[in-house]
Amino acid sequence: MKHNFGAGPGILPHEVLKQAAQAVVDFNGMGLSLLEISHRAPEFEAVLDEAVKLVKELLEVPEGYSVLFLQGGASTQFAMLPYNLLPADGKAAYVESGVWANKALKEAKFFGEVEVIATSKDSNFTYIPKDYTIPADAAYLHLTSNNTIYGTQLHEFPKSPIPMACDMSSDIFSRKINVADFGLIYAGAQKNMGPAGTTLVIVKDEILGKVDRKIPSMFNYKVHAENGSMYNTPPVFAIYVSMLTLRWVKSKGGVAALAQENKAKSRALYTEIDRNPLFKPVCAVEDRSDMNVCFVMENPELEKAFLKLCDDKDIVGIKGHRSVGGFRASIYNALPITSVHTLIDAMQEFQEKNK
Amino acid sequence: MKHNFGAGPGILPHEVLKQAAQAVVDFNGMGLSLLEISHRAPEFEAVLDEAVKLVKELLEVPEGYSVLFLQGGASTQFAMLPYNLLPADGKAAYVESGVWANKALKEAKFFGEVEVIATSKDSNFTYIPKDYTIPADAAYLHLTSNNTIYGTQLHEFPKSPIPMACDMSSDIFSRKINVADFGLIYAGAQKNMGPAGTTLVIVKDEILGKVDRKIPSMFNYKVHAENGSMYNTPPVFAIYVSMLTLRWVKSKGGVAALAQENKAKSRALYTEIDRNPLFKPVCAVEDRSDMNVCFVMENPELEKAFLKLCDDKDIVGIKGHRSVGGFRASIYNALPITSVHTLIDAMQEFQEKNK
Ligand SMILES: Cc1ncc(COP(=O)(O)O)c(C=O)c1O
Ligand SMILES: Cc1ncc(COP(=O)(O)O)c(C=O)c1O
Ligand SMILES: [Mg+2]
Numbered sequence A, B: 001m002k003h004n005f006g007a008g009p010g011i012l013p014h015e016v017l018k019q020a021a022q023a024v025v026d027f028n029g030m031g032l033s034l035l036e037i038s039h040r041a042p043e044f045e046a047v048l049d050e051a052v053k054l055v056k057e058l059l060e061v062p063e064g065y066s067v068l069f070l071q072g073g074a075s076t077q078f079a080m081l082p083y084n085l086l087p088a089d090g091k092a093a094y095v096e097s098g099v100w101a102n103k104a105l106k107e108a109k110f111f112g113e114v115e116v117i118a119t120s121k122d123s124n125f126t127y128i129p130k131d132y133t134i135p136a137d138a139a140y141l142h143l144t145s146n147n148t149i150y151g152t153q154l155h156e157f158p159k160s161p162i163p164m165a166c167d168m169s170s171d172i173f174s175r176k177i178n179v180a181d182f183g184l185i186y187a188g189a190q191k192n193m194g195p196a197g198t199t200l201v202i203v204k205d206e207i208l209g210k211v212d213r214k215i216p217s218m219f220n221y222k223v224h225a226e227n228g229s230m231y232n233t234p235p236v237f238a239i240y241v242s243m244l245t246l247r248w249v250k251s252k253g254g255v256a257a258l259a260q261e262n263k264a265k266s267r268a269l270y271t272e273i274d275r276n277p278l279f280k281p282v283c284a285v286e287d288r289s290d291m292n293v294c295f296v297m298e299n300p301e302l303e304k305a306f307l308k309l310c311d312d313k314d315i316v317g318i319k320g321h322r323s324v325g326g327f328r329a330s331i332y333n334a335l336p337i338t339s340v341h342t343l344i345d346a347m348q349e350f351q352e353k354n355k
C-alpha cells in the first residue's frame, strides 16, 4: 500500500474505490455499467439525490440553499461567480491569500471592478491576511478557505456585511462550517470529496438573479438549481464516487469526527517538523493548514535524499509545489493517521542518518 | 448480457469497461487508483497525449487544428462557440434540425445575431433541411451532424464559404469525416467516445482570437489549446475511458471499418421496420440515421406489449424520446450486430403473436 500524500486529485477511501470499480462493470446488479446508463435512469437519479442529501446533512445546509454538482472544476467557478453575482457597474472584494485566490480575482475582472482588500503576496503567501475592512458596497467578499499550495488555512471566517463566497476546494468536508454565513461555497471534488470531474456549489438562492447581464444557460446557477444539476448530462461517474465518499464521511461520524482526526494528524506532523532540527515549517503558526502541511529543510541539499527515503517507504506525492519548494504533505480526510506516522518515522530515521 | 440501445450515456465496449474498472483500483500497477493521482503525473499525461494522438489518427486531423478534452458537455459548447467566434456586431448562421440545434442557437443569441437559415421544425424535425443559402457574411455556420432525438443524420455536408461548426455529439467516430472542411467540431463523449464528463473539441487554430470580446480563461478555446487541455484539473477518468474507447476503435480497423458495421446494423433494422407491417419509420428515407433508429407502431396501443417483450429479451433503452414517441434504437459503435438481430427477432416474434 502506498502512503498517498498527493495534493490533488488526492487520496480516496479504499472501500469507495472498490465499490466504484464494481459499478464500472455492473452497477447495482443492473447488468450494465454505470458508464452506459442514461442519467435520467431512476438508478442514477437516486445517486444524485443521495449525494445532495448527504451534502445537506453533513454540512447542515439550511433551507434556502441549492446544492449543485457542476462540471469545469473550481476554475470555472472563478468565472461563474462574478458572471452571476458581480454587476457590470459594481465591485467585488477579494482577499488574495494565494495563487488560486489570485486566479479567482483575475477572472472576476472580466465582469466588473475588483477590489483586493488584503494580500499576503509580499511574503509569498505564508500567512492569511486578516487585517482588512470589508467594503459594505461590494457585491460579495471572496475568500479561499485553504491555500493548497502554501499550506495556510482560514481558521476563523470574518463577519461580513456582504455575501461571502468561498473557494473550499481543498478543505470541504474536513471540518464543520456554518453554511448560513456564506452566500456561495464552491469546491472542486478532487481533494476531499471525490475524483476530478465535478464541482460542488452551495448557493443561497436569494442572492441569485440580481445582475442585469444575460447569462448563458450553462453558466447560470439559476438554471442548474432549477434543473437539479440535470440541465444537461451531468458527470455521472464523478458524482457517484463523490456520493460514495460522502457516505464514507458519514460512516466515520461526519465532519466533526473527521475534523478531530485531521487535527490529530496535522498536530503530529507539525510537532515533528518543529522538533526535528532538519526540517522547518513554512507558514505562520496560527494559519497552519490541517490539510496541506508544507515544510522545507534547513539544508536544501538534503531534499533529494529525503525524497528517496520516502520513495523507499512508499510515501508518495510529498514534493512541494514549485512556487514553495521543499515538501507538502497533503493529509486529506481519506489519509489514515498510520500514513502520517510512517512519514514521521521517515523524518526521524532521516535525522538519525544525518547526525 | 443486456442489449443496450440507450441513447446516451450509451453502450461502451466490454473490454474498455473491464480495464476502466481495473484502473479505478490500481492504475498501471502504480499501487494507486487512477482517481487519486495527480493529473500532472507522467502516467496521466501519457493518457491524455495518447487520447489526443488517437483522435488525430482516427479522424485524420490535419495540421493547424487543436484537439481538446474539456468539461461541461455539448451544452457548454453551445455557449463557448459563440463566445469565441461570434462578434458582438456580427451574426452566425444556424440550421435548425432538431432540439439540440435549437438549444445551440438560443445560446448563440446571448452573444450576437443569429440567422436561422433553415429549419424542419414544422415537420417535427423528421428531415434535415438542405435547401438553403449560406450567408457569406456570417461568422460561422452551425450544423448538427446527427439528431439524436429524431433519428436523422447529415449524410453529406454542404460546401460552405464560411467556417463550419458542427455538433457531432451522437455520431463522432462512427464514420469518416473530412476535418479540413470544419472550423470547429464538438462532441459530448457519452455516445460514441466514452462516459459522460468530457467533451471533445477539434478547432482550427486560425479561426480563434478574432473577436474583440474578453473571454474568461475557462471559456476560452485559446487558453485550453495553449495548455493542452491542462489549464486546470481535467476530468481524468472520463478522458482515460475515452482513450481506451479510441484504442478499441483503432483495434476494430478505425472509423471506416466501424462505419461499414454501423451501416450493416442500421440497414438490417430499417429493412425490418419497413417490412414488418406493425412498425413504421419516422424520418425521411434519405436522412435516416445510422446511429439512432426511430420507429413507431401502426397501432400505438401495442407499444406497451412490445416494450414488455423487449424487456423479457434483455433489450433495454429503446423507448423513444417523449417528443417523438414510439421507439428509438441507438446503435452506437459499441453495440454488436448480434444485439440488432435480437431486436429484429423480437419484432418478428411480436408480428407472429399479433397476427
Ligand atoms: C484552493 C484551490 N482552488 C482552485 C483550484 C483549481 O481547481 P480546478 O483544477 O478544479 O479548476 C485548486 C486546485 O488545486 C485549489 O487547490
Ligand atoms: C446532438 C446532441 N447535442 C447536444 C447534446 C447535449 O449534450 P450534453 O448533455 O453533453 O450537454 C446531446 C445530448 O444528448 C445531443 O445528442
Ligand atoms: Mg493556493
Ligand SMILES: [Mg+2]
Binding pocket: A272, A273, A274, A275, A276, A277, A278, A279, A280, A281
Ligand atoms: Mg524543525
Ligand SMILES: [Mg+2]
Binding pocket: B097, B098, B099, B100, B101, B146, B147, B148, B149, B150
Ligand atoms: Mg436532436
Ligand SMILES: [Mg+2]
Binding pocket: B272, B273, B274, B275, B276, B277, B278, B279, B280, B281
Ligand atoms: Mg413497416
